Amino acid sequence: xxxxxxxxxxxxxxxxxxxxxxxxxxxxxxxxxxxxxxxxxxxxxxxxxxxxxxxxxxxxxxxxxxxxxxxxxxxxxxxxxxxxxxxxxxxxxxxxxxxxxxxxxxxxxxxxxxxxxxxxxxxxxxxxxxxxxxxxxxxxxxxxxxxxxxxxxxxxxxxxxxxxxxxxxxxxxxxxxxxxxxxxxxxxxxxxxxxxxxxxxxxxxxxxxxxxxxxxxxxxxxxxxxxxxxxxxxxxxxxxxxxxxxxxxxxxxxxxxxxxxxxxxxxxxxxxxxxxxxxxxxxxxxxxxxxxxxxxxxxxxxx
Numbered sequence: 656x657x658x659x660x661x662x663x664x665x666x667x668x669x670x671x672x673x674x675x676x677x678x679x680x681x682x683x684x685x686x687x688x689x690x691x692x693x694x695x696x697x698x699x700x701x702x703x704x705x706x707x708x709x710x711x712x713x714x715x716x717x718x719x720x721x722x723x724x725x726x727x728x729x730x731x732x733x734x735x736x737x738x739x740x741x742x743x744x745x746x747x748x749x750x751x752x753x754x755x756x757x758x759x760x761x762x763x764x765x766x767x768x769x770x771x772x773x774x775x776x777x778x779x780x781x782x783x784x785x786x787x788x789x790x791x792x793x794x795x796x797x798x799x800x801x802x803x804x805x806x807x808x809x810x811x812x813x814x815x816x817x818x819x820x821x822x823x824x825x826x827x828x829x830x831x832x833x834x835x836x837x838x839x840x841x842x843x844x845x846x847x848x849x850x851x852x853x854x855x856x857x858x859x860x861x862x863x864x865x866x867x868x869x870x871x872x873x874x875x876x877x878x879x880x881x882x883x884x885x886x887x888x889x890x891x892x893x894x895x896x897x898x899x900x901x902x903x904x905x906x907x908x909x910x911x912x913x914x915x916x917x918x919x920x921x922x923x924x925x926x927x928x929x930x931x932x933x934x935x936x937x938x939x940x941x942x943x944x945x946x947x948x949x950x951x952x953x954x955x956x957x958x
Contacts, residue, residue, distance in 0.1 A: 688841055689753050706898065709764045729753055776824075779835075813858050824856070832862070834866050835867045931948065
């Protein structure tokens, strides 16, 4: 046997029974935006109560280093329902999630005998019990702002606006409903878009309604068209509060649904579980996925 043959046999014997080496997963940096569902605005009854604005959904951005071939959680929160009348509770928004990042749903507007709800941003006040707190639970940077207060002042009893991602909801006054807090802008999608504005606060028998904050906040109702406007779909805006008169009532606007946006290097791709609704595009060397619907058990996997 030649020396070369002996080396070949030795190598083959040495490798017998050895398991193939597993491929080490690659890593990639993922830029993300996670916006939760907005809170619902308050409703009114005839000659009773004034609807406050709902708080915007929590707004969080960042960059994380993840592995390919691993499934990561991905959920888009729904907006909360608007109040049907003065004694009916509006709904708070639902959380949105990507991997380890959770944005909290926006707080519902206050209503009969109840303070505004806390959440990503807080719901506005329609009683002297107070507005909801934003950035709840606390994150750094802050995911949202407090709702505006209700001073219980004549003649028009303006209520508080819902908090937004970058500003508190304005307080109501005797003649004006509080404007919703402003949202925050990001260009993660390839163009600048503002998300997570608070809903405007309503009025009674005249005065000036509160307008929704930039980023999908719903306007409050007027005293002729009393229903509050819904928050912006996939913007996480709070619902507008209803206004009221001595002869008519209105319903609060529903909060807008949230969104998750993921930006990865253009050479990578993402696949999603069956419950996800998403679109993709490319811009500036990045592949961008905008996820507009995803349930609690849905996932994304990168390659």
